[in-house]
Amino acid sequence: MQTITIHVNGKKVRGTIDERMLLIEFIRDVANLTGTHAGCWEARCGACAVELDGNTVKSCNVLAVQADGCSVFTVESLSQQRLKPVEHVTTQSLAGVYTPLQAIGSSAADLHPLQKAFHTCHALQCGFCTPGMLMVLKGFLAENPSPTREEVRMAIAGNICRCTGYQHIVDAAMMAAETLRAAGP
Amino acid sequence: MTPFTYFQPAGLEEAFSLVAEHGPGTRLMAGGQSLLLALKERLARPPTVVSLSRIPELSAISYAEDGSLEVGAATTYAQLQKAAFTGWHRHISAIAGNLADRSVRSMGTIGGGACQADPRYDVPTLLVASAARMVIGSIDGMRSIDAAAFFSPAGGTTLGPRDILCRIVFPPAGVFASFGFDKFRFRVFDAAVVNAALAVTTDEAGRITIARLVFGGIAACPSVAGAAGARLCGVQLNEFASLPVADIAAQASEEVLPIATATTRHRQFQSELIKTITTGLLTQAGAPGG
Amino acid sequence: MDVDYANKLVGQSVPRTEDLALLTGTARYIDDIRMPGMIYAKVLRSTHAHAHFKLDVSRARTMPGVLGVLTGAELVGKVKPWGDLMQDLLVGDHFAFAIDKVCYEGQEIAAVVAETKYQAMDALEAIDIEYDPLPVVLEADKAILPDAPLLHPNFNYEFGEGNIFDRYRVRIGDIERAEAEADLVVRQRFSSNRQAGAALDPHGCVASYDSFSGMLTLYSSTQSLFMVRDVLADSLQLARNRVRVVAPEVGAGFGSKAQVFAHEVIASIFSLQTGRPVHLVLSRAEVFRVGTARNGQIRHVEMFFKKDGKITGYRDYVIQNSGGSSYWGNQVVHIGTNVGMLPYPVPNIHIDGDIVHTNTAPGGALRGFGIPQINWAKEQLMDIAASELGLDPAHIRDINIVRGDQCPLVTPFGQKVDTTSIDSCLAKAVEVIGWHDKRANKRPYEGVGMSLGMKYTSCRHPSFDTDLSAIRLRLETDGTVTIFSSDVNHGQGHATFLAQIVSDVLGVGFEKIVLAPPDSSNAPFGLGTYASRAAAVLGTACRMAAERLREKIVAIAAHVLEVDAGDLEAGGDRIYVKGLSNTGLYLENLAGYSVYRTHQLPPGFEPTLEATATYDTPTDREAPDGSGNFSVTYAGGCHIAHVRVDPGTGHITILDYVMVHDTGTVINPLIVEGQHQGGFLMGLGMAFGEDYVYDSEGHLLTATFAEYKAPLATDVPELHHLFEIPAPSTTIPGGQKGAGESGTGPVCAALGNAVAHATGVRFTTLPITADRMLLALREKERSGLEIFRYPDDMPDYDGPRGYEDWPKPTGGEGEMFF
Ligand SMILES: Cc1cc2nc3c(=O)[nH]c(=O)nc-3n(C[C@H](O)[C@H](O)[C@H](O)COP(=O)(O)OP(=O)(O)OC[C@H]3O[C@@H](n4cnc5c(N)ncnc54)[C@H](O)[C@@H]3O)c2cc1C
Ligand code: FES
Numbered sequence A: 001m002q003t004i005t006i007h008v009n010g011k012k013v014r015g016t017i018d019e020r021m022l023l024i025e026f027i028r029d030v031a032n033l034t035g036t037h038a039g040c041w042e043a044r045c046g047a048c049a050v051e052l053d054g055n056t057v058k059s060c061n062v063l064a065v066q067a068d069g070c071s072v073f074t075v076e077s078l079s080q081q082r083l084k085p086v087e088h089v090t091t092q093s094l095a096g097v098y099t100p101l102q103a104i105g106s107s108a109a110d111l112h113p114l115q116k117a118f119h120t121c122h123a124l125q126c127g128f129c130t131p132g133m134l135m136v137l138k139g140f141l142a143e144n145p146s147p148t149r150e151e152v153r154m155a156i157a158g159n160i161c162r163c164t165g166y167q168h169i170v171d172a173a174m175m176a177a178e179t180l181r182a183a184g185p
Numbered sequence B: 001m002t003p004f005t006y007f008q009p010a011g012l013e014e015a016f017s018l019v020a021e022h023g024p025g026t027r028l029m030a031g032g033q034s035l036l037l038a039l040k041e042r043l044a045r046p047p048t049v050v051s052l053s054r055i056p057e058l059s060a061i062s063y064a065e066d067g068s069l070e071v072g073a074a075t076t077y078a079q080l081q082k083a084a085f086t087g088w089h090r091h092i093s094a095i096a097g098n099l100a101d102r103s104v105r106s107m108g109t110i111g112g113g114a115c116q117a118d119p120r121y122d123v124p125t126l127l128v129a130s131a132a133r134m135v136i137g138s139i140d141g142m143r144s145i146d147a148a149a150f151f152s153p154a155g156g157t158t159l160g161p162r163d164i165l166c167r168i169v170f171p172p173a174g175v176f177a178s179f180g181f182d183k184f185r186f187r188v189f190d191a192a193v194v195n196a197a198l199a200v201t202t203d204e205a206g207r208i209t210i211a212r213l214v215f216g217g218i219a220a221c222p223s224v225a226g227a228a229g230a231r232l233c234g235v236q237l238n239e240f241a242s243l244p245v246a247d248i249a250a251q252a253s254e255e256v257l258p259i260a261t262a263t264t265r266h267r268q269f270q271s272e273l274i275k276t277i278t279t280g281l282l283t284q285a286g287a288p289g290g
Numbered sequence C: 001m002d003v004d005y006a007n008k009l010v011g012q013s014v015p016r017t018e019d020l021a022l023l024t025g026t027a028r029y030i031d032d033i034r035m036p037g038m039i040y041a042k043v044l045r046s047t048h049a050h051a052h053f054k055l056d057v058s059r060a061r062t063m064p065g066v067l068g069v070l071t072g073a074e075l076v077g078k079v080k081p082w083g084d085l086m087q088d089l090l091v092g093d094h095f096a097f098a099i100d101k102v103c104y105e106g107q108e109i110a111a112v113v114a115e116t117k118y119q120a121m122d123a124l125e126a127i128d129i130e131y132d133p134l135p136v137v138l139e140a141d142k143a144i145l146p147d148a149p150l151l152h153p154n155f156n157y158e159f160g161e162g163n164i165f166d167r168y169r170v171r172i173g174d175i176e177r178a179e180a181e182a183d184l185v186v187r188q189r190f191s192s193n194r195q196a197g198a199a200l201d202p203h204g205c206v207a208s209y210d211s212f213s214g215m216l217t218l219y220s221s222t223q224s225l226f227m228v229r230d231v232l233a234d235s236l237q238l239a240r241n242r243v244r245v246v247a248p249e250v251g252a253g254f255g256s257k258a259q260v261f262a263h264e265v266i267a268s269i270f271s272l273q274t275g276r277p278v279h280l281v282l283s284r285a286e287v288f289r290v291g292t293a294r295n296g297q298i299r300h301v302e303m304f305f306k307k308d309g310k311i312t313g314y315r316d317y318v319i320q321n322s323g324g325s326s327y328w329g330n331q332v333v334h335i336g337t338n339v340g341m342l343p344y345p346v347p348n349i350h351i352d353g354d355i356v357h358t359n360t361a362p363g364g365a366l367r368g369f370g371i372p373q374i375n376w377a378k379e380q381l382m383d384i385a386a387s388e389l390g391l392d393p394a395h396i397r398d399i400n401i402v403r404g405d406q407c408p409l410v411t412p413f414g415q416k417v418d419t420t421s422i423d424s425c426l427a428k429a430v431e432v433i434g435w436h437d438k439r440a441n442k443r444p445y446e447g448v449g450m451s452l453g454m455k456y457t458s459c460r461h462p463s464f465d466t467d468l469s470a471i472r473l474r475l476e477t478d479g480t481v482t483i484f485s486s487d488v489n490h491g492q493g494h495a496t497f498l499a500q501i502v503s504d505v506l507g508v509g510f511e512k513i514v515l516a517p518p519d520s521s522n523a524p525f526g527l528g529t530y531a532s533r534a535a536a537v538l539g540t541a542c543r544m545a546a547e548r549l550r551e552k553i554v555a556i557a558a559h560v561l562e563v564d565a566g567d568l569e570a571g572g573d574r575i576y577v578k579g580l581s582n583t584g585l586y587l588e589n590l591a592g593y594s595v596y597r598t599h600q601l602p603p604g605f606e607p608t609l610e611a612t613a614t615y616d617t618p619t620d621r622e623a624p625d626g627s628g629n630f631s632v633t634y635a636g637g638c639h640i641a642h643v644r645v646d647p648g649t650g651h652i653t654i655l656d657y658v659m660v661h662d663t664g665t666v667i668n669p670l671i672v673e674g675q676h677q678g679g680f681l682m683g684l685g686m687a688f689g690e691d692y693v694y695d696s697e698g699h700l701l702t703a704t705f706a707e708y709k710a711p712l713a714t715d716v717p718e719l720h721h722l723f724e725i726p727a728p729s730t731t732i733p734g735g736q737k738g739a740g741e742s743g744t745g746p747v748c749a750a751l752g753n754a755v756a757h758a759t760g761v762r763f764t765t766l767p768i769t770a771d772r773m774l775l776a777l778r779e780k781e782r783s784g785l786e787i788f789r790y791p792d793d794m795p796d797y798d799g800p801r802g803y804e805d806w807p808k809p810t811g812g813e814g815e816m817f818f
């Protein structure tokens, strides 16, 4: 057993763990963030991709102890508010009188451009591959702000999606790249 | 995975002594990309794992006085891909940037690729074709050997149980008049069915002195087509067009994978691929700017 | 009051409501479920494909953390077997574990439950097992031979014997006469590969038994709550109302999760024994080995033609490899063959089929359900016939297909095609790809090929005389609506398209509609999500339920407003008098009356605003001659591929791919587009790479994503040539047809035909991998032939029909890859 500290999404997470624990297990079971998925445990499907000290890695193929002291970002870091509030949940007859959304300090416009593009382009079906796709594309677009469709395909060649046929994922990556470019560095 | 004790030494000397102290069951881990696959499947069951990822001198890239490129064994593919190399060294970047996928390349290291010595992987072929020197250290001191002697003909490496691969020394950027690398894989994320490299040196008159034609994926260690390569010697690079390229490619194929032994579909496929890839490499080498 | 469907949500690409949880990581899949006291189970699986075994688990029982060990022998007589869906008969050939003999690699032998995953895995290693290997049979055509090793010697099948566990028979028209009068007979033996669904989210479950209430709750990554509940309850002999199956977010299934699995039974037993929640999620290798694979088929097909290209007959002998056990296997032949005959109303059909067990992975349902297999054979023979008759492949299809203006039409095989636009799909695809130009000006190693396919929209299974789905709706007291359904969403966008329907019918805001998580304890009975049934069958039930609910709502409104119900309209979350859309009553008020102010209700009105509807499709059972209309309506399409083959490596590049589909009325175009693209991916994988490769002892060599060649983003061409020509169904009230699988069926044949046009090599076996392609090209060069069938399998044969009369394949296909 060994005690390690990993900064997950900006928060310090300490755990006393078996050396056998993989980074993905640390993220899911110690940091309790289950958005990072395991589709193969063999570094092939990419569903477990996260950012480790600025690089995208497959968290099923890294030991938690390898990441001791490092900084990890997962899909949960992409948008702060995790629930999209419905615009008018209040009763119709009182519409406008109460504003509970302001009370919980939430707004709907807080998705990361990649998430927004995935939503708009229908780039996810079952959604299992999505967190990995988002994390890989985030790193890729940071390095290649103006990619071609072929380059996007190369970038996600280590991420398997069984549902979408990849077409809408590539569409979404291109759309997000444009948004990110427009937003400037 | 079976239980193990994990060490993360901060310096080489510490690593040498840890390996010596914990005995032959100890496994080194660079990026862990190959090792962890084996650990998870319980194919490897080491009691001790020593990480090499926090030893600064193992991930440094530098140049020797003669222009040789010295790459620390724990340098990641991602680092190599981004390095600002010149001359034939650019091929190292290209090869490092075109294997596995982005996420694996962030962790995987060139030394790990060498020590894993999987013949379908690209690093062993690159090392043998470029005649890299392998700098090996242990508690007993440092030594260096040729890449060709690093890979054991039976598979694996010739490293001893206490050895750590420390550095890979590539010849200077200007050494090769021409360098080429190519591979065939079913999908971009697959290991190669066949990979190949051709490194060519010339004399002052522009005549070929050495043409090293190396294939991976065929045997347990990189295969050198010596006779086929020798046929190129004495020729000018720009005279390649007049060479019987298809014939040389067929000879290379027969040399490293005799057709009589190609009894399975996989072997027959490899035999055909060697011809295609060799033809491509030769044509490329002969092209202006090759 | 009629609904005005103009300006409605149905037909619009509404972005999906389910996306947000999936995009942000808050969605909970099976492996994300955490319960207090949860323990972990792991399964010991056979490493042999066929063997007797002896087991000693005593060491494992004493390992640290171990809370229980299970084996098959101790469950005999306590747990009921379940089984294959046969014709009118369930054969009890499935059990939680093998008892003393395994029939395929990966079969369950024992299981361990422990405090942690690692302890469970450590304990598995402490189980002592001794195998006594038996000879294996891996291929369907070997399994039927008299001296083949027998897999299940103790079962008696109604329509089969030995390894043949079921048979299939079709006799339509007069095939002898068709043969005698034919101007052309074309024939070929075609075989198709095994393919995994390989849904990215592995199969798994968490079973949780409450010993005080006697309630067993099973959270499972499944496509079908009630199929799992009923079989599980039956197997454990628990009351069905005390078994609750809940599906968390399901990371796809493609058919591979549409049945009960041994691991679900095992986890349940462990939870019953320990009283603790038991987690059992399979690894990728386990999913490959036991998560079911597409049934491989060998089809010996003959087609009869007149000189003008008219098809007069189809004769076929099918041998289907359904692996070591198979829940759905025989249905695949029945339904796939029947529907797969379309779009050709062939007058004379004669088919025999043997459905067999082999020592390979269990055969299951998989996207396309038998259609890709027959399409691969039939659509290639169409091209072969066209070339023999000197006709254009587009023309020979055009003169044979069911045409839109002939509909409704009943084919000799019994299909009632209510509507179709397949003729227009063909024309459109031909135009988009530039067919005639590409055929006339062929470039070396480039070619175009097409395939037509029609696909059922849900299905009445011959062994399963039902085809229903149900929806319950509740108007909540704040004017929001909850939808209850037991048909599990796993990527199809149920929450979105059902809400589109409900929103349109009730005039309630789209964002106010929520789909309740699928839970058998509160959802109405439905069969599940498979067979392209979501939009059409579930969607119809949803429309019916919504209409019923609206009637009730309007009745209250009419009473309160003292107007005639016919003068009322729904919209903007209100019910109002036509033309006065700013007035009227909010739905929340009406819902309030229905439960809190029941004196406001019309006399005799039963309080609360709920409505349930079940839709069972008007489809036929299979007749003794094999005919029948199994599907309520038929989607369809034309695919054309333009490929280039690299003569140096055998690598095939798809330069362009056109898909023109008829999906009837489309509820959500973007979702349907996604379904077609995903369907294509499955077809592409089957055509070019995915396969179950075994060594000679029956070990699966492709049980990892490293070896199993699932297409990557770089393998898929740009799919922007995607068109819809809707021919709205007249049987389904909303006009929609199934979208899930029409993208898959035609892909293999379209690519096979394109490869044949490009190179002259006609593949008769799948998948067409680069190595096969390159070696075929070399063999063709050596042979000097213009057209080369690979592996060449007696194209000129014209003898009698028995299996023995078809010579074995040649062409170096005997040995294994690797
Ligand atoms: C999914 C996947 C796909 C891949 N595809 C390709 C591909 O297509 N082509 C390709 O070329 N490669 C491919 N790789 C392999 C990749 O090249 C290797 O995983 C990588 O090179 C190993 O590097 P590592 O640092 O992770 O090594 P590790 O896994 O840490 O180590 C590998 C082995 O080398 C030993 N070792 C490591 N460093 C040293 C050292 N300095 N001295 C002595 N022994 C040492 C270890 O003990 C271990 O036995 C793939 C890997 C993965 C996981
Ligand atoms: S789970 Fe890590 S790559 Fe598949």
Ligand code: FES
Pocket (backbone or CB within 6 Å): A123, A124, A125, A126, A127, A128, A129, A130, A160, A161, A162, A163, A164, C200, C251, C252, C491
């Ligand atoms: S959306 Fe299901 S795997 Fe990608």
